Amino acid sequence: MRQNPARRAALLDAAIEVLAHEGSRGLTLRAVDKAAGVPTGTASNYFSNRDELLTQAGARVYERLIxxxxxxxxxxxxxxxxxxxxxxxxxxxxxxxxxxxxxxxxxxxxxxxxxxxxxxxxxxxxxxxxxxxxxxxxxxxxxxxxxxxxxxxxxxxxxxxxxxxxxxxxxxxxxxxxxxxxxxxxxxxxxxxxxxxxxxxxx
Known part of the structure; x- marks a missing residue:
């Protein structure tokens, strides 16, 4: 499935917000969809599981800090x-x-x-x-x-x-x-x- 880089970045930014406000236990694909204001199931089209979401969110934080x-x-x-x-x-x-x-x-x-x-x-x-x-x-x-x-x-x-x-x-x-x-x-x-x-x- 072809993915939109801008949408991926927006989902990772939403994941960062969820982590900051809800902690790691609150980070789910559904919570990211809600925080990003996208239809339920969108995040699962970009990240195969929660572990992948966590890993890519970590990389995204440093992209934004540079x-x-x-x-x-x-x-x-x-x-x-x-x-x-x-x-x-x-x-x-x-x-x-x-x-x-x-x-x-x-x-x-x-x-x-x-x-x-x-x-x-x-x-x-x-x-x-x-x-x-x-x-x-x-x-x-x-x-x-x-x-x-x-x-x-x-x-x-x-x-x-x-x-x-x-x-x-x-x-x-x-x-x-x-x-x-x-x-x-x-x-x-x-x-x-x-x-x-x-x-x-x-x-």
């Missing part, structure tokens, strides 16, 4: 100093946390991945590719720090985003911005001294 070409070009241009590094990390936190349902859906998928080897393989491949791409762009741009700095920042900021989306009252926006800047400074420069030209703000 910055577009314009954003990447802006990231690679201009002076590549500590200020630029902080700006990039703050933008990343804002962009990822802005896709709230996607991030929450990913948390559900990660839990499911502990029980489903195929889903775990897909998420492992995508997340590792994302980390490697971040490192490559960082090095090509000539930003401060090294590959380990980028990896540690990705891990640290992932948890910061988790706090922001699940327990938003723990930290204020000003505190989050300050922590992003401090994480960049300490990881890129080993925490040695404070760059007086960098506007870190106060917590």
């Amino acid at each position: 910055p577009d070409d314009v954003t990447i070009e802006e990231q690679m241009s201009g002076v590549q100093d500590l200020d630029k590094f902080v700006e990039l990390m703050r933008e990343t936190v804002k962009r990822v946390s802005g896709f709230r349902t996607g991030y929450l859906a990913m948390l559900e998928l990660r839990l499911e991945a502990t029980r489903r080897p195929e889903l775990r393989a897909v998420l492992t491949k995508r997340i590792r590719a994302d980390m490697d791409a971040n490192v490559e762009r960082h090095i090509q741009a000539g930003l401060p720090g090294d590959a380990v700095s980028v990896q540690l920042l990705q891990l640290a900021l992932s948890w910061l985003i988790l706090e922001q989306l699940t327990l938003p009252d723990i930290l204020s926006e000003q505190e989050r911005d300050h922590l992003v800047a401090e994480a960049v400074r300490r990881l890129a420069f080993g925490g040695l001294g404070r760059d007086p030209s960098l506007n870190l703000g106060t917590p």
Whole structure:
């Protein structure tokens, strides 16, 4: 059966919404049909079973989280100093946390991945590719720090985003911005001294 790529993407986006609002147990082909506003049975024409739907939903989240070409070009241009590094990390936190349902859906998928080897393989491949791409762009741009700095920042900021989306009252926006800047400074420069030209703000 010939499938419509746009319809498939819409169904996967609906699956992401269901995961975020109902959890993995609420994700069924029928629930996706309802969330997408399509006739019952549509999702079953695109996905053979729930496992396939889960796996492809995981890949879809990362498709939507990847910055577009314009954003990447802006990231690679201009002076590549500590200020630029902080700006990039703050933008990343804002962009990822802005896709709230996607991030929450990913948390559900990660839990499911502990029980489903195929889903775990897909998420492992995508997340590792994302980390490697971040490192490559960082090095090509000539930003401060090294590959380990980028990896540690990705891990640290992932948890910061988790706090922001699940327990938003723990930290204020000003505190989050300050922590992003401090994480960049300490990881890129080993925490040695404070760059007086960098506007870190106060917590």
